[in-house]
Structures are given as C-alpha cells and as structure tokens.
Amino acid sequence: MGKVLALKGLSKRFGSVQANEAIDLDLNKGEVLALLGENGSGKTTLMNMLFGHYLPDTGSIDVADRQGSLQPLTLGHPQISLTKGIGMVHQHFTLAENLNALDNIVLGTEPLISFKRNTGSALKKLEKIMHETGLFAPLDVSVGKLSVGERQRIEILKALYRDVRILVLDEPTAVLTPQEADDLFDNINTMAKSGLSVIFISHKLREVLSFSQRIVVLRQGKKVGELVTNKTNESEIAHLMVGGGVKSAERETCTPGKAVLQLNQVSITGRSKRDSLFDQSLEARAHEILGIAGVSGNGQAALASLIAGLEVPENGSILIDSSEIEKPTPKKMIGAGVGRIPEDRHHEGIIGTMNLADNLIIEKLDDQEIQNFGILKRSKIKTNAAHLCESYDVRGPGVDAEARLFSGGNIQKMILARVFEQNPKLILANQPTRGLDMGASAEVRRRLLDARKNGAAILLISEDLDEVLALSDRILVMHDGNLIPAETRDRAQIGLLMAGTAA
Amino acid sequence: MRIEPRSKVSKTLIISVPILSSFAALLIAAIPISFAGANILQAYQEMFFGVFGSVFSFSEMLTRATPLIFTGLAAALAFRARLWNIGAEGQLYLGALLSVVVGTGYFDLPPLLLTPVIILCGAMAGAVGMAVPTFLKVRFGADEVVTTLLLNFVILIFIQMMLEGALKDPMGLGWPQSSPIVEEAMLPKLLPRMRVHSGLILAIVCAVFVHFMLSRTVWGFRVRAVGENAVAAKYAGIPVHRSLFMVAIFSGALAGLAGVSEVAGLKGYLTADLSPGFGYTGIVVAMLAGLSPLGVVLAAIFIASVFVGADSMSRAMGVSSYLADLVVALSLLSVLVGGFATRFRIVWSKRQPGDNG
Numbered sequence: 001m002g003k004v005l006a007l008k009g010l011s012k013r014f015g016s017v018q019a020n021e022a023i024d025l026d027l028n029k030g031e032v033l034a035l036l037g038e039n040g041s042g043k044t045t046l047m048n049m050l051f052g053h054y055l056p057d058t059g060s061i062d063v064a065d066r067q068g069s070l071q072p073l074t075l076g077h078p079q080i081s082l083t084k085g086i087g088m089v090h091q092h093f094t095l096a097e098n099l100n101a102l103d104n105i106v107l108g109t110e111p112l113i114s115f116k117r118n119t120g121s122a123l124k125k126l127e128k129i130m131h132e133t134g135l136f137a138p139l140d141v142s143v144g145k146l147s148v149g150e151r152q153r154i155e156i157l158k159a160l161y162r163d164v165r166i167l168v169l170d171e172p173t174a175v176l177t178p179q180e181a182d183d184l185f186d187n188i189n190t191m192a193k194s195g196l197s198v199i200f201i202s203h204k205l206r207e208v209l210s211f212s213q214r215i216v217v218l219r220q221g222k223k224v225g226e227l228v229t230n231k232t233n234e235s236e237i238a239h240l241m242v243g244g245g246v247k248s249a250e251r252e253t254c255t256p257g258k259a260v261l262q263l264n265q266v267s268i269t270g271r272s273k274r275d276s277l278f279d280q281s282l283e284a285r286a287h288e289i290l291g292i293a294g295v296s297g298n299g300q301a302a303l304a305s306l307i308a309g310l311e312v313p314e315n316g317s318i319l320i321d322s323s324e325i326e327k328p329t330p331k332k333m334i335g336a337g338v339g340r341i342p343e344d345r346h347h348e349g350i351i352g353t354m355n356l357a358d359n360l361i362i363e364k365l366d367d368q369e370i371q372n373f374g375i376l377k378r379s380k381i382k383t384n385a386a387h388l389c390e391s392y393d394v395r396g397p398g399v400d401a402e403a404r405l406f407s408g409g410n411i412q413k414m415i416l417a418r419v420f421e422q423n424p425k426l427i428l429a430n431q432p433t434r435g436l437d438m439g440a441s442a443e444v445r446r447r448l449l450d451a452r453k454n455g456a457a458i459l460l461i462s463e464d465l466d467e468v469l470a471l472s473d474r475i476l477v478m479h480d481g482n483l484i485p486a487e488t489r490d491r492a493q494i495g496l497l498m499a500g501t502a503a
Numbered sequence: 504m505r506i507e508p509r510s511k512v513s514k515t516l517i518i519s520v521p522i523l524s525s526f527a528a529l530l531i532a533a534i535p536i537s538f539a540g541a542n543i544l545q546a547y548q549e550m551f552f553g554v555f556g557s558v559f560s561f562s563e564m565l566t567r568a569t570p571l572i573f574t575g576l577a578a579a580l581a582f583r584a585r586l587w588n589i590g591a592e593g594q595l596y597l598g599a600l601l602s603v604v605v606g607t608g609y610f611d612l613p614p615l616l617l618t619p620v621i622i623l624c625g626a627m628a629g630a631v632g633m634a635v636p637t638f639l640k641v642r643f644g645a646d647e648v649v650t651t652l653l654l655n656f657v658i659l660i661f662i663q664m665m666l667e668g669a670l671k672d673p674m675g676l677g678w679p680q681s682s683p684i685v686e687e688a689m690l691p692k693l694l695p696r697m698r699v700h701s702g703l704i705l706a707i708v709c710a711v712f713v714h715f716m717l718s719r720t721v722w723g724f725r726v727r728a729v730g731e732n733a734v735a736a737k738y739a740g741i742p743v744h745r746s747l748f749m750v751a752i753f754s755g756a757l758a759g760l761a762g763v764s765e766v767a768g769l770k771g772y773l774t775a776d777l778s779p780g781f782g783y784t785g786i787v788v789a790m791l792a793g794l795s796p797l798g799v800v801l802a803a804i805f806i807a808s809v810f811v812g813a814d815s816m817s818r819a820m821g822v823s824s825y826l827a828d829l830v831v832a833l834s835l836l837s838v839l840v841g842g843f844a845t846r847f848r849i850v851w852s853k854r855q856p857g858d859n860g
Contacts, residue, residue, distance in 0.1 A: 308738065331740035342738055351732040362728060362739040365721050374721045 002068050004029050004197050005050075005086075005166055010059035012045055019045040021221045022059070027166065029068075032188060032198045034208040034229070037218035038241055038437035039408060043201045046218070047168050051088045052078035064165070087159030088168040093151050097144035101137055102126070105158045122161075129160050133191045148297060149180045160191075167191075169200040173207060177295045178465065178495035185211040203241075205234050206466070219243055242438050251449055256473065257286030259322070260426045260457035261307070266316035268302045276481045277302045279316070284426065284457040289448065291472025292461040292483070294498050296431075299481035300461050301343070304430045307459065308340045309333035320426060334363055339424030341415055343431045343461075345408070349415045352404030356396070357385035359403045360418050392417035393443070409440030416447055427451055427458045433467060445471060465494060506847050516845050521791060521798075524841035525805060528834035535829060539822040546816050553815025554808045560815065562699040566769065568807035569699075570595070570778070572706035573761035574785025575792065575799035576713055577629075581754035582794050583717065584730040586637065586747055590651030591758035592782025593658035594632040598625035598759025599766045600662060603670065603773040606684035606766075614687030621688055621767055622705075622760065629759015630752040632658065637751035641744045655782065663775045672772065681773040690768040702764030706800075709757060713796040716753075726750055758782060787835045793842075806831055 005027040012020045020042045027033055037043045048054045050061060055076035062070040063084045074080045095104050106122045123139070130136050137153040138146070146154070152172065159167055169188075173181040185207065188198055202208050208215055209229060217225040217240040225240040261284040270276045277299050284290045294300060305311040306318070309330040318325045320336045333340070342348035350359045361370050361381055370381050385399040394413045396406040403411065412432070419427065429448060433441035448458055448471060462468050468475060475486040477497040486494050533543045554564045574591040581588035588594075602625040605617075612620060636654060639645040666679040674682070690701045717723035725746045728736040737743050765777055788806055792798030813827030 309740070310738065329740070330738060331742075334740050340738070347732070348735050348738045351728055351735050353731045354727065358724065362724075362736075362741070365724060365741070371721050376719055376721060376724060378719070 002029050002064065003027065003070060004064040004068075006062040006070060007046070007050065008060050008062070010046065010049055010056045010061070012042075012049060012054060012056050018221045020049070020056070023218070023221075023223050025216055025223070027197050027199060029064075029197055030192050030195050031214065032192050032200070032212050034212035034215045035199055035201045035218065036203065036205075036208055036215055036237065036241060038203065038439075039435055040220075040437060041218040041241075042221040043218055044170065045221075047088065047170065047199070047201065049075070050081065051086060051168065052076055052081040082162060082164075085163060085165035086168070087162060087164030087166070089152070089155045089159055089170065089172065091170040091172075091174060093155055095143045095151055095154060098142055100140050100142050101146070101154045101157075102139040104143055104154060105139075105161050109162065126157060126161060129157060132194060133160065134187050135160075148175045148295070149177075149184075152176070152184070156187075160196075165195070166197045166199070169198065171201055171203075173202070173204065174463070175296060177498045178491060179499055180295075181207060204466075205237055208237070209234065217241055238438070251471070252453060254287040254452060254473075256288040257455065259283045259285050260320065261459065262317075262319040262322075263306075264317045264319070266306065266313040266318065268306060268311050268313055270302055275299070275302050277306065277313075278481045280481075280483050281316075282476065282483060284459050286425075286455045286457050287452055288473045289452050289458040289460055289471050291468035291475045292459065292478055293465055293468045293475055293486070293494055294463070294478035296463050298478045298498075300430070300478055302481070303478070303483075304343060304428060304461055307333070307338065307426075307428045308342070309338075334422075337422075337425035339419035339422060339427045339456075341412075341419055341427065341429045341432050343434075345411050345415055346404075350403040350411055353402055355400050356389070356394070356403050356406065356414060357381050357399045359414060360385050360388055363418060364422070388417040388421060389414075392420075409436050412436055412440060412444060416444065420447060420451065423454075424451075424456060427456050428461075429458060430461045431463065432460070433462070433464065465491065465498075469494075507850055509846060509848050517793075520841040520845050521793065521802075521838055524837035525834055527841075528830060528837040531833050531837070532826065532830045536822065536826060539820075539826065541820040541822050546820055546822070549816040549819045550809075550812035553812040553819075558694075559697060560811065562694055562697040564804070564807050564811045565703055566698045566700070567811050568803045569703045569706050569768070570761040570765050570781040571784055571788050571803035571807055572703075572710060572800055573757050573764060574781050575788030575803050576706075576709055576785075576796055577754045577758035577761070577782075578786045578789035579792060579794045579796055579799050580713055580717070580726075580757065581633075581750055582730075582789060584726045584747060584750040585733070586640075586730075586750055586754070587648045588633055588651055588751070588754050588758075589648055589786065590633060590636065590654050590782070591754075591761070591785045592778060592780065593651070593655035594629035594755045594758035595762040595765070595778050595782050596658050596662050597628040597632045598762030599773050599777055600665065600670075600762070601625050601628035601759075602763045602766050603681045603684060606688045607682040608685055614685075617685070617688040618690065618767070621684070622763055625763030625767075626756035626759045629757070629762065630755040632759070633751040633755025634748065637748055641747060659775065662773070666773065666775055670773070679775060683772045684767055688767065689771065690764065698769060700764070700768035702768035705760065705764065709760065710796045710800050713753075713757075717796060722749065758785070761785075784831070787831060790835060791838050806834070809834070 003026055007023060007025040010020055010023045023046060035043050045054065049056045052075065061073040061075060063073045063086065065071050073084055102119065102122065105126065126139065135153045135157055137150050137157060143151060143154065172184060176184060192198055212229050215227045215229055215237065216223060217237060219241060263280060263282045265279045265281050266277055267279050268277045292300060302311065306313060309328040309332055312327055318328060320338065325332055325336055346352065364370065370377055382399055389399060392413050394410050394417065396410050432444045436444065452458055460468065460471060469489060476483045477486050477494060479498060479500040484497055486497060488494065536546050537543050554560055574595065577591045578588060602621045605624045606621045636647045636650040639650055640647045663679065666681060670681045672680050672682040693699045693701060693703065717726065725741050728741055729743050729746045733743055761781055766773055770777065784806060788799055788802045791802035809830045810827045813830060814824050817824040817826060
C-alpha cells in the first residue's frame, strides 16, 4: 500500500509553548491510524496544521494526488487542503441546525449564484456513498431534530461528499453510546477497506486498541511512540502517554450513611425532551458516590441545573439533610452545603477575565472572611488564593493572572479548591474529568474519593462509562429524562440502557 | 498576512495604545483640514493654544469636560456590567428637569440645604430614567439599546412640552425656557469671572467613587462578574438581575448629575438645547477610557480639548467647526482599531510558491 500523507518535521510554537516539535508522521492508503495523547499534547494543533488552520513554523507536508504520487501541500490554507482531499470532522459539529442534512452537506460546494439547484445529482452521489459505507442518515429532516449520532454521520458524509481521501476525526466517540461508537468504527473500517485513509484522535485506550491499525502517541508536543496496534497493550500506551506509570485511585470500602440529597418526583420541562426531567426521584447518601451514566443530552443538564440551583422544579421537592429547599437558587444550594463542579468549566465555572484570586472567592462574597462592610480585604483574598493554589497544586502564571490564562486542568483544580474548601455535604460533579489529561483526571478522582471517605454524598454525572464504573457505588442510567437504576456492572447491559432499548 | 491573538497583553501596550490612537486621529484629521484650505501646522497650533493658551481657555475646556465626565462615567459603569445604556442624553435632561423644578423656588429651603436637594433630586430622576428600561429588559427581555435610545427622544419632546407649558418662564419674553434656579442654590464657581464651576469637583469625586466601588467592594465585584460572564456569575450565586438594577440606578444617576451640573452650575435655567449630545459623546468618552472610571476623566478632558480647541481653531482659521466632530469621531475609530491591535497582532508571512488559492 502506498503512502498518501507524509508530515515531515512539523513544528509550531505559541508564545512560550512548543505545541508541536519536529513531528514526522506517515499515513498509508486504507489505513486507520489513531493519534493518541493527553490534552495539550499537541494532537489538535498537528491536525489543524494538516488542515491548514495553522501555519507551521517549520516542516512540510506531502499529500498524494489522485494518481497516488506525493506532492508538497501548500500550508496554511484550509481551502487548498480540502481540494487536495483532506477532510476533518471536528469534535464540535459545524452544522447549521435549521437546514436539512442535504443542504448542510452540499453547502459551499454549489456555485454562489445559479438559477437552478442541482439537488438530483447531489442526492444520487450521496446515496451511492451511503450504500458503499453503510453510513445512513435522513437527508430531508432539519439537522436540529436529529440525534447526535446522526449528526456525526452527516458530518462524515459531508467530508466524503467532497471526495476526501484522508479523513481526520477529532474525538469522534465523545458523544456516542458504546453501541453507536462500535457502529461508527465498523463503518470506518468499511470505508478504509475501500481505500479511505483515516486518522482519528482519541484518548480512550479501549477503542484505540480495538479499531486502529497503527498508533502514534504524542506527549508535550513530541512524538514519543509509533506502535502497531496488535503488538502492543494498554499499559505500554499509557506509559508512553504520560511518560511514567499512572497510579489509579484506590477505592476503599465505605458503608453508606444517611440520605443527604433526596429528590421526590421532580419534573422540569425544558425546551426539548432532552432538557427535561419527568417525575424523577433519587437519593444520594453520605459516604457514597452515585454515578449517573448516559449519553449527554438525555436530561443530565436538567438534573445538574436542578441541583446547582439554577432551575426551580415544577413539581416535586428537593431535600438536603431532610430539610426541603424551596424555590432553589444557587445561593441557597451553596448555603445548604452543596458543592458544585459545573460541566462547562470555562463558561460556567470561571470568569476568564477576572483573576484567579477573585475566582476563588466568587461563591462566598458574603463571607466576613473576605470582606468588611462590603469592602474587599484584598490582601486576605490574595493570601487565601496563594494558600489554595499550593494545597490543590494549581499551577500557572500566578494568583493575579486572569483565570483564562490557566490550562484546563488547572482551571478544574481551581474549581475543586473552591468547592472542597467549603467541606460540602453534597458534591455535584458534572463531567468532572472531561477534557482533562490523565494526571489531572486522576487528581479529580482522588479528591472525589477522599470526599466520599470523609462523609460527603457525591452525584457523579459522566459520559465516560469507564469512569462511572470505576468510581460509583451505585449507578443510574439516564435516558430521555428518565433515571433507570442499573442493577448490573456489565458494560453492554448499561450500554443498552443508555440507548433506551433494554426494558 | 494573517491575524493571530496575542497570548499576553503588556501594560505598556494598554497605556500607549489610546495615546497613539489619539495622535493617529489628529494625523488623519490633517487631511480634511488641509482640504479646508488651512495650514495644518498653524491649525494644530491654534487648536493647542485654544485650550492651553490662557487660564480662561483652559477653564472653558474644563467647563466643557464636566458633563462629559458624568455621562462618560454613566456609560462606563453600565457597559462594565454589559448593560448598554445609550440613554444618558435623556437621563441628563431628566436630571436637569427635576433640578429646575426643585430649584426655582417651589421649595422654600435655606440655600445650604437646597443645593444638596437639587443634586439628589436630579440624580434620582436620572436613576428612574434608567431603571425603567432595565426593568423592561429584566422582566420582558426588551433590548435596552433600543429602549434607552428611543426614550431619549421621548424625554426631549416631553421637556419641550414642559418648556412651552408648565415650566415656561413668565419673564422669558416668550422663549421656551424655564425660570432660573434661585441664585443661592447655584453650584459655586471655582474661579472668579470664569464659567468653570464646582460641578467639576463633583464629577471627579464621582469618578474616584465609581473607581473605588468597582475595584474595592463586593458590590463592584458582583458588577464586574455579571459583566464579564453572567452565566458563571449566576452559577456562583450572584444575583444577576439585582446587580444589573443597581448598576442601572447608579448609571442613570450619574447621567442625571450631568444635567444638574449643566443647569445649576452653568446655565441657570433649562432649555431644550441644554446638551449638544453630551449623552452620546459620553459613550465615546467611556470607550476611549477603556471603561475605566479614572480614565474617563482623562478621556473627557481630551475630547473637551478637541472640541474647544477645534472651535477656536475654526474661528481663527475660518474653517468649519464640524472638524471638531470629525476629530472626535476619528479618535473613537482609532481607539477601536487600537483596541483590536492590543488583542491581536498581525503576522506578515509570504505566500508559498504553487499557491493557487
């Protein structure tokens, strides 16, 4: 099989950060290559250079033309990368929700001004692609009404419609159920057999091992390993990714105590079924981690905003320590001893343009510790921040620096510091390790387990089934606004519950 | 050529950009001035001496700067909370209206008490003028840009109605103007035989006060938090609506004070042409100051200098005084471009051979 792509000595520097350093990478025709690395290891930067979003500082890229001979690629122009047959499916979809799938797919390929749209030939071409690859999606329904899996198939069809020969998928399974993910990889393999070359970015070792042929591992911007998938194993890869062994958190046995959080037949009607909760009850007890598994967009957001105090339930009641919280607000929930780790830490968790010290006190502005008659005690706030940074190992440009300048992992540690410092009785951890590297994820899990040991009740909402399985004492699966207790720890069984197909 | 965000913005850049922008504005303004047939160097010299040439001209500039500090603060404070108060002009007139109502003898108070009452009433009138659109925004989602802007015209027409009716000065020879505020209640002048008045002191005190409130108090913390990221502020338990309301009240009050200071400090009576757009120019002042309350004082002085200087230049050189408006507009545009330059940098890179896109 011939080479279709050769990255040669690509380097990119952002300010003081060397995002990529002299990376070489080859891709063969019909190959599925996994690009693996922790967050911040330079995977996305590398792919963005390939796709022309970034201009490399040094290095060059060769791409095979239609005849299969390698030609140098003009760097820094997405349009050129596209015409050379390179397509990218981003982690966050780039579809117009008000248009139907067909319009989304042909968008940008039609002439700007024409008297008649030639949808017939587009349809014919798409049907051919769908039959060849097994990727089926309804084409005449507006994208806003489709499921995440369907949208992703449309994104891939969009790339294939443009005759890509190299397809880059950025964390394609982040939003899929295990079954959907397996289906996706089956389709990818079919496409690869017919000559498409695929690079997929991931940090899930399991799927990388099952579905790729070759694995390239990046760490701190450098290529640290290139492995043939069937000659390696999980621990070797993990070792390469973090540059040393990762110790997983020890989970001690705890006896659950009294109920800290009780939801009694609570309902919230959101804009769609997916933002709603229907008549749901649950109980989280002290010394217990209650895991909520499920594909995102099945009501987790409603549940999380309820417990964060952002939503007032239409009926039903919320009890914390057996006393009812009426008309909950964020302030009341904080006052009742609820610590909240938000899902979107950059948007909900911090105020990026305020400094780190300010972000650490934002939930306790009424506290006499940091203010006197409404006047902030600035030196106290600063020493408090310095102290918290040390005990929670927040690293970055300092307590006076704007919070947005910190890395995702350090922002999460900052939120942990803010939450755990108050010794909460109940902790809402909504996707607490999403997008974090292994080191930071391990730290988050260790803190959650510590809090469990110290008597907190923890509600863990996570898309990462492995994480839910590893941490939880009990598991509820969320589907279409309903919570279903999982009596089993079997991945496949829980996967079926997530898809809503099991009784 | 491509544009990349800067990873770090230095202090020198933040300070030097507005200054450079101002110079750039003057540089660009040289083109129309030369078209108007004037010698550019002489024109700018006249402009400079028109402001700094004598104590009188300098005091005139400060007189002009006073309402701009108030309206600039009103805009800066509101914009900090992402509350787009475009209605400072109307709030200014409301402040002026109430100070005339209170100050023309309806209340029989000793002068020592009357001045603070006028100030307070004017501020309250402005506050109400901003509280109403903010209520509509919070309660019904009405866009405050539209409501505050349109209210300006409603208020101005209301003022004209009052000046033709209930408030018309019977001794005014038929002119649409109010009765004068009683002499004793006027804000004291700062210098003999000059127009600059103690409204300037009040304005600077307000700037320092707003600066202190924003940077040192829990109240200011909440306002900044709501403005920078309302979602996170709400998540953290900050009462977003209440904070917006408080900002609205303070912002409106500051704009109202501009009206008080113009009526009780300078004119003595109310006319419908009290403000040549001070409320709108206040937005320019606030933007030029980067929404910093202390910066507002400097920006107001800069803009007042341009206005007063260009006025005197146009008289001396025989060119249109609209050039002053032009310089002000150019400086706002330059500052916006400058703000872009602080956040982004331009990287020049050669296109590579074989490039056909």
